[in-house]
Amino acid sequence: MGQPWQGGALDVVVTRTVFDAGQYADPSSARCPRCERDIEFKDKTWQDIPGAWEPFSEAIADWEEGGEALVRCAHCDASSPLVDWDGMEHCFAFGALGFTFWGWPDLTPAFLAEFDRRLDGHRTVLVSGKI
Numbered sequence: 001m002g003q004p005w006q007g008g009a010l011d012v013v014v015t016r017t018v019f020d021a022g023q024y025a026d027p028s029s030a031r032c033p034r035c036e037r038d039i040e041f042k043d044k045t046w047q048d049i050p051g052a053w054e055p056f057s058e059a060i061a062d063w064e065e066g067g068e069a070l071v072r073c074a075h076c077d078a079s080s081p082l083v084d085w086d087g088m089e090h091c092f093a094f095g096a097l098g099f100t101f102w103g104w105p106d107l108t109p110a111f112l113a114e115f116d117r118r119l120d121g122h123r124t125v126l127v128s129g130k131i
Contacts, residue, residue, distance in 0.1 A: 008103025018060055019093040019100075021129030027091045030056065033084040035076035056082070063094055093125035 029038040059082040063069035069082040
């Protein structure tokens with residue numbers, strides 16, 4: 001039988017932050033909120049597609065500095081806020097309120113549902129990983 005859980009730490013962030021999944025958590029694509037087409041960051045051999053990530057990297061830096069963080073879609077040419085793009089949730093979340101559960105067991109679906117309920121309609125994203 002395993003060790004009983006002794007508890008972990010909880011960090012709460014209340015400032016504009018990029019929350020990331022840690023090492024080796026790179027998104028393979030992102031979906032435009034306007035045309036719903038994917039921007040691929042990797043080719044079929046998992047090599048970086050030159051220039052594909054740059055607009056997102058620039059938008060992340062702009063977002064951290066308090067800017068609009070718009071990303072122009074390579075397919076439809078529309079600019080949309082970084083936070084509206086889908087497909088990067090397992091790697092990144094952008095928010096002004098965040099919780100980091102250090103040393104906790106996996107968060108159960110019931111725990112996450114109750115957490116969402118208590119945040120009273122605020123958008124929530126689960127980003128998990130290891131440092």
